[in-house]
Amino acid sequence: MLTEKLRELEREYRNVERELADPEVFGNTQAYLKLNRRYAELGPIMTLWQEYQAHSAAAQEARELLEDPEMRDLAVSDLEASEERLRAIEAELDVLLLPSDPRDSRNVILELRAGAGGDEAALFAADLLRMYQRYAETAGLRLEVLEASESDLGGFSKVVAELSGDYVYRRFKFEGGVHRVQRVPATESQGRIHTSTVTVAVVPEAEESEFELDLSQVRIDVFRSQGAGGQGVNTTDSAVRAVYKPGTPEELIVVCQDSRSQIKNREKALLVLRSRLAEQKQREEEAEQRASRQAMIGSGDRSEKIRTYNYPQNRVTDHRLTGENKNFPLDTVIDGQMGPLLEALQAMEREQLLEAMAEQEGS
Template identity: 45%
Template sequence: MLDRLQFIKQRFDEVSDLVIQPDIIADQKRYVQLNKEYKDLKGLVEKREEYLNVTGNLKEAQEIISDGSDAEMVEMAKMQLDEAKERLPQLEEEIKFMLIPKDPEDAKNVMVEIRAGTGGDEASIFAGDLFRMYTKYCEGRGWRTSVVDMNEGTSGGFKEVIFEVTGEDVYGTLKFEAGVHRVQRVPQTETQGRVHTSAATVMVLPEAEEFDVQIDMNDVRIDFFCSSGPGGQSVNTTKSAVRMTHVPTGLVAQCQDEKSQHKNKDKALQVLRSRLYEMELAKKQEEDAAKRSSQVSSGDRSAKIRTYNYSQGRVTDHRIGVSLFDLDGFMNGNIHKLIDELQLVNNTEKLKESEVY
């Protein structure tokens, strides 16, 4: 482990020198890549320093105790030794997890798409509840959310809503939310108090940069149309909404959230690029899944991943068999406990497969 940490320290020093070179700063793609690598390595270098300090303290304490000439120093050394022995296994475990190779997409921003599934109006209301849950969670993390497109339900909520999330390690945190979310509750429209089951599908797309996906605009059909929904008198009179169709794949992206046609066009292109990138990423994930059986699915949009049971105040994640009995708090954005569990299971699996373990 120390050999690997020494190699990482050398690479960190190299990257630290490179990111301040004028020719690197001028090359935007290279500069972004090196900056990301710098951030990833910095945490490990800091852990390495702590590890060296703790092992140094342990050795020093052992030497003082072995010498035994100063009773007061020996007493202090024993305390130092106990602290070092307690911290060292924790530190080794933390470093092992940090040495797990990261998915390059984890640091990316995301496009989240929530679509109402089976259940009619109740499914749309549930899609709205999920949107609120995620935006509150993102707000708590200090991430910024921005609606790209929405199609409101007839009784509230959304038939579909797409929003962008920007921040640190967004995709690595939210990617396990992709899949079918199921709700069991008595709908507002139900007069006889019967519990109904409805569903919504969540897709989490890593936001692709221009150098991730090259789109030939000759392959894209662009249509302009009038916006629908709230937005004032100009909504149905100005063709500001934009729909883009990528002819070779049939993928469609649209945006009508902004009043400016130009801004809607930029956002629609961003969504289209992310969908194309996600399509390629899904192929890679399928290939990876064929090599190893992962318990935690991140991207299978047809898999039922979670059930929200209102009568029991319970939310259950079926992939890891964990239930929480704080549904109100969960729907108010306190979803970190399940996300942490999902990340832990995924990292433990990776750790078993890696050379670190």
């Protein structure tokens, strides 16, 4: 356990506590939210750290009493209890002190695209969207569809949504990749099981200070909204298309038509564009450091997958997990009860970080 690191965090915790009480900070919504988020992050660590210090003091007192014949038995018992709790606290703090992704607290842009499987893949994209919507509702998150391209049978060939709330990226970052479904499609007359795929991209929202978007390189088109969104949304030219570096190999297009407000759609389109470009920049930097790193999303081919949804066997299998820990009941997961699955993936990340730290210490 890193005692000096904990003392530094304690000083930071007290500083954040003082700043939160400052009326000027309270009047700055963005600064207040950032400080409050950091205060919440440090809270569990400080609670354990204070308990650790209390048990350390109790253990020291017990050691001093070992020399007293009348108090020895009680001192031995107290010492054993304190040392046992200290070991448990150390293990908990080791996990809490693991380096965290600085993007964990951010909102995300979620993009689903139907891959192999045609109409059945589009229907599965709709199923995944509903799964995420239901999970968001139970987790106190907000999911807002920004763009949706409907298929003939009621599915989606593409959906772009914004997920906002507490620590959204930490919850959703493992959803990026190819999701494979195995089931009998509604259009299958002979009862044969088909395999289809949907690719999911999870992009943390970029802050303006993190990535400066040159608006002179962006063309804004305004047009009449189409598809889902209610009758009112189709009565005005409210949809916005933001085109980054149009006509070049770097061209990137973002469409936002969910809101009736052209201004709001423009803001959302630029937010998505900025986030995608920031993610692209980070990926390029990571690729330079680790040339062998694979892209989060493959081609959508049936052989590429992070997770399989097997309807005949009512089983969801996450292929990054191991043993029985990788299987979950499909009916509950697809209904939005994703907590156990997401927690297992977060535990996997913690184990990998602990192993990496152990290797570094060993070398």
